[in-house]
Each structure stands twice: as C-alpha cells, then as structure tokens.
Amino acid sequence: MNFRANETTETLRKCFRRYQTSNLKSITIEEFSRSVQCSVEVIDAESEGYIANELPQQRDLSIKFHWGHNHDFGTFQMVGRMADRHIGVLANFISLFAIRLEDFENRRIFDVGCWTGGTTLLLAALAEEVFAIEEVKKYAEMVGFLATSFGIEDRVTIRPVSIYECNSSAFHSRFDIVYFPGVIYHLTDPVLALRILFNSLTLDGCILVESAGINHPEAFCRFDGSLIHYCGTVERLNRTGWNWFMPSPTALYRMMREAGFDEIQTLWHNETGRVYGYGKKISQVGICKAGLSVSAIL
Numbered sequence: 001m002n003f004r005a006n007e008t009t010e011t012l013r014k015c016f017r018r019y020q021t022s023n024l025k026s027i028t029i030e031e032f033s034r035s036v037q038c039s040v041e042v043i044d045a046e047s048e049g050y051i052a053n054e055l056p057q058q059r060d061l062s063i064k065f066h067w068g069h070n071h072d073f074g075t076f077q078m079v080g081r082m083a084d085r086h087i088g089v090l091a092n093f094i095s096l097f098a099i100r101l102e103d104f105e106n107r108r109i110f111d112v113g114c115w116t117g118g119t120t121l122l123l124a125a126l127a128e129e130v131f132a133i134e135e136v137k138k139y140a141e142m143v144g145f146l147a148t149s150f151g152i153e154d155r156v157t158i159r160p161v162s163i164y165e166c167n168s169s170a171f172h173s174r175f176d177i178v179y180f181p182g183v184i185y186h187l188t189d190p191v192l193a194l195r196i197l198f199n200s201l202t203l204d205g206c207i208l209v210e211s212a213g214i215n216h217p218e219a220f221c222r223f224d225g226s227l228i229h230y231c232g233t234v235e236r237l238n239r240t241g242w243n244w245f246m247p248s249p250t251a252l253y254r255m256m257r258e259a260g261f262d263e264i265q266t267l268w269h270n271e272t273g274r275v276y277g278y279g280k281k282i283s284q285v286g287i288c289k290a291g292l293s294v295s296a297i298l
Helices: 003-016 029-037 052-057 085-096 118-124 137-149 190-200 249-259
Strands: 108-112 129-133 156-159 175-181 201-212 221-229 241-247 262-269 274-280
Touching: 003 085, 003 118, 029 137, 085 118, 085 201, 085 262, 085 274, 108 118, 108 190, 118 129, 118 137, 118 156, 118 175, 129 137, 137 156, 175 190, 190 201, 190 241, 190 249, 201 241, 201 249, 241 249, 249 262, 249 274
Parallel strands: 108 129, 108 175, 129 156, 175 201
Antiparallel strands: 201 274, 221 241, 262 274
C-alpha cells in the first residue's frame, strides 16, 4: 500500500469511529446492542419471499443473517464477513484514480449493494446524501436501523430493492457518484445494470466499480454460476459463491463503454486480486438494444 492509500485509510478509519455507541441518538446502548447482536445467525427465508422448494438454490447469505463489515461500536464489536473492505476499497479508489475524499463532499451518492451498512455509514460521513439499495430485506432493515440510531436518517435512505428495479424515471439524473464495489460479478445481467447506473448519474457524474475478476489482457469473463461454492458448508449456511460473470479489466472496460460511460479506466489490482474501474457520464448517449434483456430503458 502506498503512502497516499495509507493516509486515506487512516482518515477513513477516523471518520468511521463516529459510529460508536457514545454517539447514539434516541436509543439506549443496551437496546441498540441487543438489536444488533441478536440479528446475527438468524435464519429467515420467508421474509425474503422464498418458498421451501426454492431454498436449495438461494444464497446462504440471503437466508441466514451474516454481518458484513467489521465495526467497533465502542462498547462491543461486530466481526464481519468482509472484514475492513469498506475502508480498504474506498482507500484504493482514491489511490488508483483521480478522485479525492473532498470530491464526496456535498454530493449525492448511490450506494449499490450495501449489506449491513459499513460502506453506507462511511459514505454518509463524507457526503451530503446517501441513497443505498440492498436486495436482501433483512440487511436493508439493519442499515435503516443503524441510520436512525445514529441520527443520520435525514441524509441516508435505504431501499430493499434489486438494482434492476431502479430502471425508472425516479432514478434518472439523480446522483453525482455511483459507488459499486463487490456487486457486478454477482449479477446475471451486468451490462443492463451498468446502463441503469449510467442513467442514474447527473452529467459529469462518475461511477466507481470494484469486482472479483480474472487477470487477463483480453476481454474475457469467467462464468461460475450459482452452483459453485468456495468455502463454508450447507449445514452452517455460510458458503461463499453465487458469482456469475467475473470480468477481466478489458471486459469491464467494454461493458462500461457499452453502457455509455466515457473517460473509462480499468485495471487489475495485484494487492487485492480484484478489478477496479472508473468512468464518467459526459452526455446522455444511447445504448444498443439488440438482445438487451429490458428494451424499455433510456
């Protein structure tokens, strides 16, 4: 990690420390602690809309509550499946591309796939407004609870929806920055998703993408599918996997270009073994609709 990333990481850690129980609003530490800690390990498929014969095909993380990112609340700690990725990924974006922490100030951020809210809270410490989506309802509810508990619900909005449900005029030209780490390879239709996010940006707005991928110079994607798992067990409902198309940097570049983005930069990040991308919306250009899964799109 270079000096700039180290410096940014420390700044972000300091920002995130404001979300400790000493800063709670309108809720006791005891009630807050109980609500957070009792949610973990709860198995709840019904509220997600799954019926019994569908369960074997669903993500373990959608059925059983797993905490997302590490969070030291001061009086207790939550260990997340993604450790400190909420800090590290944003620090990497700052280090790799021509974007500064100051560029988040007074901006409207679209946080896509927020899990239990580590990234959402971090962005809220930097930006004017954060709109977050999470397709797993139990996680979206937790993010809403955290926002209310820390008194930032006037600047943080969370909706339990899929990215594909954001293809509407209500989202057009709404955000200054789309924050899109750790999601695109979980999607069956990444080009459509990128187009929806392109449409959600204001002119001169930018997107920050991070993904599992492959280190290859050609425009290749590796297909895993929902039947490939990397660790964990079905008994504990803690398996990783359910990855769809894992792009090379060039493949991500071409997807972003198809979606309408300009000034695109993509690269392989050796330290994390992940793909990073940056793009801007310079103008509202069209998209090729041949074979597009949803033709009714701007």
